[in-house]
Amino acid sequence: MLKRALLGATLALATLTACGNDAPSNTEKVDVVAGFYPLQFVTERVGGPHVAVTNLVQPGAEPHDLELKPSQIAQVSSADLIVYLKTFQPELDKAIDQNAAGKAFDVTTVSPLIKGEAHHHEGDEEPASEEGALDPHLWLDPTRLATVSDGIAAKLSTADPAHAAEYTANAATLRAELSKLDEEFTAGLKTCERREIVTSHEAFGYLADRYNLEQIGLTGLTPEEEPTPQRLAEVAAEAKEHAATTIFFETLVSPRVAETLAKEVGAKTAVLDPLEGLEAGSTEDYFSVMRANLKALREALGCS
Known part of the structure; x- marks a missing residue:
């Protein structure tokens, strides 16, 4: 009887302890x-x-x-x-x-x-x-x-x-x-023939500010915007003025407008990824995409 009573008391104490502990266990994420x-x-x-x-x-x-x-x-x-x-x-x-x-x-x-x-x-x-x-x-x-x-x-x-x-x-x-x-980025973009990047939309203001570049965007901050004919003409003129060799578009929106502009100014198109998301099935991450961006910028801007 004494052993049975002690066992019952131990189980009751364990139950009370478990019920009174509301902190998450170390195995919970x-x-x-x-x-x-x-x-x-x-x-x-x-x-x-x-x-x-x-x-x-x-x-x-x-x-x-x-x-x-x-x-x-x-x-x-x-x-x-x-x-x-x-x-x-x-x-x-x-x-x-x-x-x-x-x-x-x-x-x-x-x-x-x-x-x-x-x-x-x-x-x-x-x-x-x-x-x-x-x-x-x-x-x-x-x-x-x-x-x-x-x-x-x-x-x-x-x-x-x-x-x-x-x-x-x-x-x-x-x-x-x-x-x-x-x-x-600082070293890779320090010495370049050009410092102007022509982009399909103005997602690269922070990057441009950090590395002393000038962003020329076809549209503003929202990628779904369609550029007006006036804006297309302005950007085409600026691209020619700065001898831009590349018009950048991004991964998650249509490249159609960038391709049209590139044809008009005699430039090529390339991806500059704003990293808002990854494409389905991608094995990339933030660092690999940013380094791909650096490589694309160096080529487009003629960096040494």
């Missing part, structure tokens, strides 16, 4: 929802094995056009952390405001956005690009992405204090890799 690819990439690198990251945008899809399914809204609501860029994906902004405001990390709070350019044409009532619109493409400056990684490390450390030291260390490692990439 932090459930993170990322708005689009660059944020997924950084979160996975910083979080390592302790996070499970869901990218809301399917491979090959344009992240600006995100329309959330009910199941995705449920994912946002139940996530431990949402990493997003405010105003870039209005549907996600709305879902966060309604379901997850206290669990979201807007990366622009640690790396504020800069304004894009606005193009005015004689006789137009409105500029082709909205005056003062903020450029969301901050991840194309590796130093800014490093700042974002530090911010994500801080948020993950709050959500999962047991692994805070690992998150901080992972962010430091990523920062070092991004610093090396920054050095490669």
